[in-house]
Amino acid sequence: MKLFYDYHVHTVFSEDSSMGMEEMCLGAIERNIVEIAVTDHLDIDYPDRDFQFDLDYAAYSTAIDHAREKYHGRLNIIKGIEIGLQAHILDECAAFLEGKDFQFVIASVHAVSGMDLSGDEYYRQKTKKAAYIEYLEALLACIKNFKAFNVVGHVDLLRRYGSYRDKSMKHSDFGDLLDLVFEELISTGRGLEINTSGFRYKLQSTLPDLDLLKRYRELGGEILTIGSDAHTPHHLAYYFSAAYQVVKKAGFDYITRFPNGEPEFVKI
Numbered sequence: 001m002k003l004f005y006d007y008h009v010h011t012v013f014s015e016d017s018s019m020g021m022e023e024m025c026l027g028a029i030e031r032n033i034v035e036i037a038v039t040d041h042l043d044i045d046y047p048d049r050d051f052q053f054d055l056d057y058a059a060y061s062t063a064i065d066h067a068r069e070k071y072h073g074r075l076n077i078i079k080g081i082e083i084g085l086q087a088h089i090l091d092e093c094a095a096f097l098e099g100k101d102f103q104f105v106i107a108s109v110h111a112v113s114g115m116d117l118s119g120d121e122y123y124r125q126k127t128k129k130a131a132y133i134e135y136l137e138a139l140l141a142c143i144k145n146f147k148a149f150n151v152v153g154h155v156d157l158l159r160r161y162g163s164y165r166d167k168s169m170k171h172s173d174f175g176d177l178l179d180l181v182f183e184e185l186i187s188t189g190r191g192l193e194i195n196t197s198g199f200r201y202k203l204q205s206t207l208p209d210l211d212l213l214k215r216y217r218e219l220g221g222e223i224l225t226i227g228s229d230a231h232t233p234h235h236l237a238y239y240f241s242a243a244y245q246v247v248k249k250a251g252f253d254y255i256t257r258f259p260n261g262e263p264e265f266v267k268i
């Protein structure tokens with residue numbers, strides 16, 4: 001029986017999720033998850049004014065502590081966060097994290113140049129190449145100037161959105177920037193996640209896919225968490241067996257967990 005470590009999950013504390021903490025715990029236990037990192041959203045100054053990703057830290061933290069106690073011995077719960085980076089809010093992001101007891105931080109770029117990447121506006125009148133380069137440059141600048149995180153979330157996120165016929169982000173097309181991103185992460189003891197939401201978005205692959213993961217490994221990448229990005233119990237550990245195969249094919253024998261804020265490696 002395979003045991004899973006799901007390191008990217010959203011509960012009711014994220015505005016786009018209605019999964020209760022209790023529901024998440026029971027769903028996780030049912031799906032052979034032994035450890036789960038709750039990573040609700042904080043997206044400061046998110047461009048969509050109707051949809052704000054604020055995080056009520058006190059309530060969130062209390063709910064996690066409570067669940068952790070209740071499910072002790074059955075499910076290990078990691079207090080995490082997915083923090084949305086944008087060039088102009090990096091100091092605020094750092095200030096938010098300061099002094100809080102997060103064990104695991106995912107840094108994601110969900111908005112670029114004041115536009116939400118899940119909407120149409122960002123892609124309007126832009127070639128795919130221009131859209132992807134602008135995103136990768138923004139991501140690179142953010143991770144150079146913001147250090148307080150463990151992994152970058154869904155590094156090729158743009159593949160989920162936009163209306164381009166071919167949504168791939170191949171190393172052969174964007175290798176220069178991707179290598180800079182990977183090298184920055186590797187040289188500073190941070191890493192990547194492999195996010196299985198690609199299967200929900202009909203991409204038939206993980207985010208990032210095998211091509212990019214192989215390159216990350218080739219450059220010396222070691223830190224790799226695995227996350228479903230679930231917003232409902234049904235999606236917890238979604239396609240994890242398939243993702244484990246991708247991880248192995250890319251040359252990793254281990255995935256990473258962060259029980260104490262430091263990486264620990266689990267053989268798969």
Ligand SMILES: [Zn+2]
Nearest residue numbers: 082108153154
């Ligand atoms: Zn995200």
Ligand SMILES: [Zn+2]
Nearest residue numbers: 008010082229
């Ligand atoms: Zn997420």
